[in-house]
Amino acid sequence: MxxxxxxxxxxxxxRTVSNAVSHRFARRVEAEGVTVAEWVxxxxxxxxxGIAPSVLAARMGMTKGAIxxxxxxxxxxxLVVRRPNPDDGRAHELVxxxxxxxxxxxxxxxADRNDAAFFAVxxxxxxxxxxxxxxxxxxxxxxxxxxxx
Amino acid sequence: MxxxxxxxxxxxxxRTVSNAVSHRFARRVEAEGVTVAEWVxxxxxxxxxGIAPSVLAARMGMTKGAIxxxxxxxxxxxLVVRRPNPDDGRAHELVxxxxxxxxxxxxxxxADRNDAAFFAVxxxxxxxxxxxxxxxxxxxxxxxxxxxx
DNA sequence: TATTGTTATACTCTATAACTATA
DNA sequence: TATAGTTATAGAGTATAACAATA
Numbered sequence: 001m002x003x004x005x006x007x008x009x010x011x012x013x014x015r016t017v018s019n020a021v022s023h024r025f026a027r028r029v030e031a032e033g034v035t036v037a038e039w040v041x042x043x044x045x046x047x048x049x050g051i052a053p054s055v056l057a058a059r060m061g062m063t064k065g066a067i068x069x070x071x072x073x074x075x076x077x078x079l080v081v082r083r084p085n086p087d088d089g090r091a092h093e094l095v096x097x098x099x100x101x102x103x104x105x106x107x108x109x110x111a112d113r114n115d116a117a118f119f120a121v122x123x124x125x126x127x128x129x130x131x132x133x134x135x136x137x138x139x140x141x142x143x144x145x146x147x148x149x
Numbered sequence: 150m151x152x153x154x155x156x157x158x159x160x161x162x163x164r165t166v167s168n169a170v171s172h173r174f175a176r177r178v179e180a181e182g183v184t185v186a187e188w189v190x191x192x193x194x195x196x197x198x199g200i201a202p203s204v205l206a207a208r209m210g211m212t213k214g215a216i217x218x219x220x221x222x223x224x225x226x227x228l229v230v231r232r233p234n235p236d237d238g239r240a241h242e243l244v245x246x247x248x249x250x251x252x253x254x255x256x257x258x259x260a261d262r263n264d265a266a267f268f269a270v271x272x273x274x275x276x277x278x279x280x281x282x283x284x285x286x287x288x289x290x291x292x293x294x295x296x297x298x
Numbered sequence: 299t300a301t302t303g304t305t306a307t308a309c310t311c312t313a314t315a316a317c318t319a320t321a
Numbered sequence: 322t323a324t325a326g327t328t329a330t331a332g333a334g335t336a337t338a339a340c341a342a343t344a
Contacts, residue, residue, distance in 0.1 A: 003257030006192050009264040010276060011170040013283035018167035019210070020292045021160040035310070043155050054325060061168070066311060068327055073310095090320045090325040108152030115158040121289035126282050127159060133271065133279050134162035140270035143169045184333070202303065215334065217304055222333095239302040239343045 025114045029107055033077065037062070037070055039107050042079060042096065046104045050083060050093030079103065174263045178256055182226065186211070186219055188256050191228060191245065195253045199232060199242030228252065 006012050026036050034042070040060060045051060057067045071094055074080040079100035085091035096104075119127055137143070155161050175185050183191070189209060194200060206216045220243055223229040228249035234240035245253075268276055286292070 003195065003254040004261055006189060009260055010268050010280055011174060011264050013280055014167040015171055016292055017283050017286050018163040020290065022164055025160060040155060046152065105152040111158055112153055115160050119159050121286055122282065129278055130282050131159055131162055133275050134166050137166050137270060141169065143165055213303065
């Protein structure tokens with residue numbers, strides 16, 4: 001029996017489509033000066049007072065080191081600030097700056113438009129089916145909350 | 150109106166699931182000493198006499214530079230050889246070495262098992278639906294044949 | 299001139315681990 | 322001793338562009 005073809009695997013099709021949509025989105029947010037991972041952090045910070053790097057790492061499935069470097073870049077762009085945690089001398093929190101807060105709705109708009117345009121080739125029922133199946137996998141396999149690769 | 154949530158986008162769910170399955174597979178093929186991109190090249194070379202780097206770049210959606218580096222690694226592992234194209238002094242072809250040929254069925258077996266195990270949480274009909282929808286997107290959006298990120 | 303492929307530079311992210319400061 | 326976070330190193334990928342050899 002010959003070795004199975006690349007196209008035989010669901011993982012292959014998933015990767016192909018996921019890469020295409022993420023790559024498209026990356027090019028668009030790049031015009032606003034941020035990466036996809038930075039957008040995810042900014043969006044998460046929008047809803048709360050502040051988040052510890054360790055929490056970001058856990059929720060995004062990134063390492064502590066990667067989060068540190070990402071935070072450095074957002075700091076350099078003056079989109080966030082680092083704030084020491086008064087209750088724990090070891091801990092920090094990342095907090096949105098006004099410029100970062102102003103950027104989030106613009107990036108969300110880009111995300112909305114990118115998603116709608118990319119998946120416009122599907123019927124509404126197909127989009128519903130796709131989301132349902134993907135959410136089922138996330139739930140059953142207990143995948144981390146937010147990912148960015 | 151508040152900026153839309155990260156979870157609002159199909160691209161987000163796709164990325165989350167795709168990352169999880171690819172990451173799982175990457176860890177498994179790493180045990181055989183190759184990356185996912187290297188597996189894709191080896192599998193493509195299995196069916197044909199040889200492939201030019203430029204063709205690999207086009208089919209895999211990678212840059213020429215990335216293919217060069219990838220080929221260097223496969224060469225260093227003695228899994229492929231570079232062969233000049235007799236008809237065109239500029240062109241090369243990458244060709245599987247016996248060790249590379251022997252590796253492909255083992256990697257294909259890993260891919261089969263990884264895919265089956267990961268998507269076992271879905272019903273058979275859901276797997277069929279998912280593949281059908283993803284293939285429709287690839288066809289309608291004319292995405293490149295093979296991707297590896 | 300255009301094309302094939304390699305090489306170089308720079309950047310994002312990954313993984314591991316050393317390291318500092320604090321609990 | 323364990324934890325929070327930073328920093329360092331190495332590797333795989335991206336992108337762009339310079340470059341050599343050939344068409």
